[in-house]
Amino acid sequence: MRGIVALAVGCGLPLLATPPTKAASAKAVDTGTGPADTTPAETGPGDTTRTRTTRTGTVPAGTGPADTTRTRTTRTGTVPADTTRTGTGPAETTPTETTTARTAPAKAEMVVLRPGDRGANVLLLQRKLRRGGYYFGNVNGVYDDQTKFAVWAFQKKRRLRPQGAVGPGILRALERPARNRPLVPTGADNRVEIDLRNQLLTVYRQRRPVLISHMSTGAERSYCENGHCGNAVTPVGDFRVTKRSPGWSTGPLGAMYNSLYFVGGIAIHGSTKVPLTPASHGCVRIPLTTSVRLYRMVQVGEPVYVRGKAYTP
Template identity: 65%
Template sequence: MRTMVSGIVVLAVGCGLPLLVPVPALALAEEAPSGREAVPVSRRATPGDGEGPDRRGASPSVRGTGPAGRADTPPFRGMGPAGRGETPVVRGTGPIGRGESPPVREEEVVARDEDPALRWEERPTVGDDALTGPDEPSTVAKPVVLKPGDRGELVKMLQRRMRDGGYYFGKVGGVYDEQTKFGVYAVQKAHRLTPKGAVGSEVWRALDRKPKVHPLVPNGAADRVEVNLTRQLLTLYRDRRPVLYAHISTGAEVRWCHQGRCGDAVTPVGDFKVTRRAPGWTKGDLGAMFNSLYFVGGIALHGATRLPLHPASHGCVRMPVETSKRVYQLVGIGHPVHVRGKVTPPGIF
């Protein structure tokens, strides 16, 4: 680069010292790029005049220094004269080489932040309508809603949280299966939410809170089972603390007849005790039962595969199969069973 200053041509070769060649003083003007007005070359202070770079604190950075338009010295935008110990200044950044890392250009940050593909990879992938598509604005975020059939880490987290709360006793495998759905029903019933299979923000909040379940028999035994017909919810107490909640289906309260036998599908209200236990699957005239705990006549607490959201049994208290395994471990002969409430139309709790 060659610069005319006060009768001296400064030739900077590579990274070496400048070569000073005396010439007659003349005023040079920078030839501006096409369409721009020519800019005079700034006067460079000579050593000793008190106006050097050391006193001003920065190197000159006149755009296009050097005689523009000459093939031997093409201008380099944004750089001051090299060769006097100053560090070249790159346009838009601070001095490089002074212990500071060059900052990332603003346009690179914006491009990275606004690239939806980068954000899309970090989002959960559970549920068909649970996600914001990559073409939607990044400020729009739909809540993740889990539904039966979903798979993934979020389902596994749900199963683990429900198990810790005493609502679910199936496998923590990340598959939203039927047993998981029954656990969700238990969470929703225990927190006075409308039971349904979808898991949204209200279910996650409920898992962080204490269930809205009050003892049906406040002065009951420390270890007991309470059956709420109104909410279709079973609560198991150990040492006066609720440790298990189960979605149940009780007597449909209709008249039934089967193979010449007739009866009323009613789960009796009252205070009872377990009188007999039958492990595993047993089959009677009215259907199959798993891990049965009989508390009055032929009526029992037992596991079942059919558990609708309404009373549907012949009088027994149906519960999820996986939950019945845990109940069978905790409830023995003589264990109190208290049944309260009355059956209401579906969806009313």
């Protein structure tokens, strides 16, 4: 063992434009008298407009030089180029259809879950956390404290700042396997690792992480409470579980739930208060529902590896 400053006696609660079409052949029509008239054909944005000119005069029908028809191309500047056209050209997609297809997924991106929320999205979050080994409470669609602690564990595992809000990015990340970084790569196949710096507890089975929990360890300060004085330090070193205590137990420094002692009076135990900062008298606090699962898994004699120095985010 190394780095044990002082051991607590039990632990307590805190501290487009379209190209124009080719113009058609000119067609001359010789009718009665009157000024020359120009009649425009139907036009549309981006289309070539053809005009037919009717010339008049006194030359008898069938004589005189052939009449010339001039064409003029007309374009509009204010109507979108991809407006539906008339004629024989291929059909074009209207901008309304494109916009609908693009904006529908964007609404789903706005879903953000927070503590206190209820519903199907919370239910999905809890299921994903359970599959990842972060959540062991009721899958009931209620974003309660136990769900929040599991979210914190996941965020810390992925090196993210722990917070209660869960957006689409977290939900997507839960589908991807995490890169595992064991504290003790050469440790026992079945073991408990306690990462003081990241305030994260991991249980291994056959060298695979199966339980990952947010935790709060020793506050690393001196204390005197109820006639007991000491240093609130979680010792660093290689230990083994020496004793198990089911259910609630109360000591001079507070209450503990499902305690697994690994050195003196220092234990891993469930607590109703597991803040983001180190706050205990030296014990390792974990969420209540997680402590139930942990107590069933870990037996006397199992290795407990504690590494790092407590870090306050």
